Amino acid sequence: MRRRPLHTQCCDKEIDMKYISTRGGVAPIGFTDAILMGLADDGGLLVPEQLPRLSDDALKAWRSLSYPELALELLALFMEEDIPRDELKRLVDSSYATFRDPHVTPVVKLRDDLHVLELFHGPTFAFKDVALQFLGNLYAYVSRKTGSVIHILGATSGDTGASAIEGVRGKEGIKICILHPHGKVSRVQELQMTTVQDDNVLNLAVEGTFDDCQRIIKELFADVPFKRQYHLRAINSINIARILAQTVYYFYAYFRLAEQGHAGPVNFSVPTGNFGDIFAGYIAKRMGLPVGKLVLATNENDILARFVASGVYQPGEFRGTYSPSMDIQVASNFERYLYYLYDGDTGTVAALMERFKSEGRIEVPQDMLRRVREDFAAYSVSNEECLDTIARYYESYGYLLDPHTACGVAAADKRSDEGEVTVSLSTAHPAKFDEAIRLRNISQVYPEPIQTLFGKPRRVTVVGNANDQVKEQLEAFFG
Ligand SMILES: N[C@@H](CCOP(=O)(O)O)C(=O)O
Secondary structure (H helix, E strand, C coil): CCCCCCCCCCCCCCCCCEECCCCCCCEECCHHHHHHEEEEECCEEEECCCCCCCCCHHHHHHHHHHHHHHHHHHHHHCCCCCCCCCHHHHHHHHHHHCCCCCCCCEEEEEEEEHHHEEEECCCCCHHHHHHHHHHHHHHHHHHHCCCCEEEEEEEEHHHHHHHHHHHCCCCCCCCEEEECCCCCCCCHHHHHCCCCCCEEEEEEEEEECHHHHHHHHHHHHHHHHHHHHHHECCCCCHHHHHHHHHHHHHHHHHHHHHCCCCCCCEEEEECCCCCCHHHHHHHHCCCCCCCCEEEEECCCCCCCHHHHHHHHEEEHHHHHHCCCHCCCCCCCCCCHHHHHHHHHHHHHHHHHHHHHHCCEEEEEEHHHHHHHHHHEEEEEHHHHHHHHHHHHHHHHHHHCCCCHHHHHHHHHHCCCCCCEEEEECCCCCHHHHHHHHHHHCCCCCCCHHHHHCCCCCCCCCEECCCHHHHHHHHHHHHH
16 A cells, blocks of 8 residues: 655645656656646556645735736646746736636626636636636647647547637647537537537547547547557546646635635535536645535536445436536546545555446445545536526526536535535536526527537537547547
8 A cells, every 4th residue: 555645734846746646557757748648557547746735825925816827826836847937827828818708717796605606708618718728728838849749539528629629729730539429418519619620620429428438538548559659648637737727716716705805714516527627626625725615516417426425436327417518427537536535545546446447336435435525515406406596596696507507506505504605616608508598488699609600510520439430530530
């Protein structure tokens, strides 16, 4: 059994930042190697060997920073050894210059106890842009700097795909292939991906679910000779850069509440599918941000809510819902959480993941479950509850929630303990999910970039859900 110290005592510079695998089979590597490796070569996920622990002084000093300034400070902790600060500043500034709101991720107050963190002001109207605008620029920088070939392979249940494509379309030295479940994403999500005409983009619509897409790409990444031969890179939250970039808005939101006089911990309610977004909040908490409960909101695909209730992590039956981006059974980043839950014991994580592969379930003992519940509360939200929440908030506050955000808000409402203040993450613009919203007779005007998608020609190839069919496409596209 191998235990590692997970924190240094104070924020910062003394850490020689390296990345290791949750399964212990990768020698510590630097940030550039970590983003290029994506999925760890031993099949695990990369995590920082140590997490910086921020001092109260740092938290106070960073309160007044703009979003890009804050992103620079936080990201520098994880990558400054590899990316000089002036370069990192350029990457950060250009990534957030594409956002429509000057705050990048503004916080809107709905009630004294409930705020909405709007994460959808980027180019594709989803929270994924926050990390993927940055990761797209980072890949372009690494390609220029190191000459590495960047062939991105990703899977999407709807939002990551459009955002990843937008982050790298037309960029020299980069090609991207995205798998999405055929017919199981919203109309706008589908159009955002498939109407892109740049030659460096390939869309594969897989006959199956998102879990099929994610399984296929993970198996291809785990085939290390194939991954190396075709220079495959990850854009999903498999890639640690995604998680790190997403921690920033937890800090930013907390500081906005502090500015309004709020002192003490804040809960964050997070619509959850692949466990990446909420895991970024967990990392922020471990870095010293005063986070109360992380409220894990699932739709009817409730594997994570069942885990927090019972300690058993076991996929159920796939359910198509009004929040398709969360229609996920196997949550990729759960493995990273297990690593922290078991105090960095990579042997145990490797054994648990092996058991999950062979038996299809994992169970953690009661003492571990108590630890889980210290940080997380979890609620699953039914299709009807989701639509009811949209209608109720539209009526009461004149605020239109998208179905994913509605799950987060409904979960926050289920947990209405006195005195707690919750920030609910708004992960997408409602225009991306108009088919669901119209069911409650609410009409909306599409933002212009979404309106213009209709009627554009589409480029997409439908494939079966066998690895070989996808492999064949990749060999032709990346070969
Ligand atoms: N909900 C995601 C699924 C992929 O998750 P990721 O965070 O690992 O990219 C989507 O919208 O595609």
